[in-house]
Amino acid sequence: MVALHDVMALMHRLKGGSGQHIDISLIEVLFSFHELSVQLYDSTGGQMLPHRAGPEHYLLAGAGIFKCKDKYMFIVGLNQWGGLTKAINRPDMANDPRFKNPADAGKYKDEINGAIQDWLDTQEDIYQAIEVLEANRVPCAPILNIAEFMDHPHVKERGSVRTIKDDIFGDIRIPRTPLRFSEFPEPPDLRAGTLGQHNHEILREYLHYEEDKIKALESNGIIAAKNI
Template identity: 45%
Template sequence: KRSAYFIQQNRGKQSLCLDMKKPAAVELIKQLIPKFDVMVENFAPGIIASMGLDYKTVSAINPRIIMCSISALGQTGPLAHDPGFDFIGQAYAGITSLIGEEEGPPYMPMVAIGDVSTGVHAMGSIACALLYREKTGEGQYIDISLLDSYFHCQTVGVELYSASGGKHELKRSGLHHPLLAPAGIFKGRKWHIIILAGFDQHWPRICDAIGRPELASDPRYANAASRGRHRDEIIKLIEDWLMSMPDDQESIDALRARRVPVAPVLSVSEAMNHPHLIERGTVRTINDRILGEFQIPGFPLRFSKFPDELELDAPFLGEHNEVVLTKYLGYSHDDVARLTADGVLHGAHH
């Protein structure tokens, strides 16, 4: 089976498909280990060791290899062996508790932020380990967890609670920031609009935009703390102005012209069709061998020495069995056929 999700996550890869319950498959991996710089595994903690492919074994075969284990909750600790997915790590990290209305239950966002963040953390740590190896000649083991990556996203909450001796704890606050104003999601004539203008330099600009320049010197709104105390008044001022405008785009244009941070809250389809995302290649159109043409998120990194768009194709499972084993281990066509007949190798029919 082949899905758009599989294609998005696996472009540019070669697929060697093994039945890891077969001892011969494990031996194949051991033969490949000396040929590679990095080994990444995503099994539950303890599984890779039960196969005989723990870091001690792997590094004995190739002392220069970087081995990275990615798991939900980490390789150690009381929760290490619990099953987990993105939202499990999110909940344990205190992130879910911050999403939703102030007086209501927490909400679950429909985007796997932790899955992506954990992969990016893994990529960064592998790059650092490779640089270390270039300087020392030594490989190493990396333990990356979804929970740790999510907790690292706590840019304010942890230190706020700790440094205040527990007096201040960040909590969910619905549409608007709990301390800064104006900073939140405002209702326009048709759209929802996010405005982040809680800092002192932005306040006179937004006062000018809404036609109330005198509010810039009003003592009630003199600084961030006082504006936070009068948050509800400020929300009403801005939403009244938004409703008085001919349309929401004109409101956004007025704020942008004064360099007030503002954006429409776009749906997925609206974001896909936004000219800025299209021009930068943030939205990319690809052509798959089975599903045909469709759009995916483009590569978010821009390298000056790399092509803007590599022509990457997603593999079928086991598509490169023979290519990999021939190139790296010198296996013959008959060797690959025998391993396939024995159930060690698998390949999808397409």
């Protein structure tokens, strides 16, 4: 968010504007992630107070995290109602007037989500459920743990995880930055120094300390270096 703020200010200046002071608040950044909470609260005169909804959407039906026999999955069937009812073998729900409008269907969230869960309980595993849902064009995806994510073909093809050399851990994998540039596709091989790693270099080159004086500082505990 801060970087976007900076880029917007730079673009303003490049297009003939002046430089400006940038003000950004951490609490306002967090507040901006509240999706529709403010609008729902204000437009209903305070009657609708959004709250934690667990794995389900707090307002809409047919959307959320559902349990399969072996794993959990995410389903969003709001705009694919016909396909969803076909996938879960509930054609009787397709033309039910109560569920025609997604906003109205939210009133019957327990019934709709319950029907989805009942169907999932009949599937052998998550991948069988995904195959049926995708065949009916219902957006869905498995909930992956970190090991499954790192082993995912898309993640491997993208190179989303990269290996670096660390002085303490040796070769270790870390998330790759999501920012990609055509002119320098590979991120620079940067690493943080360990505590006090550059003590001698700084004191010798910038303060012109002799080696004996630097060692005296170390022996008296004034400076120290640790491999952390």
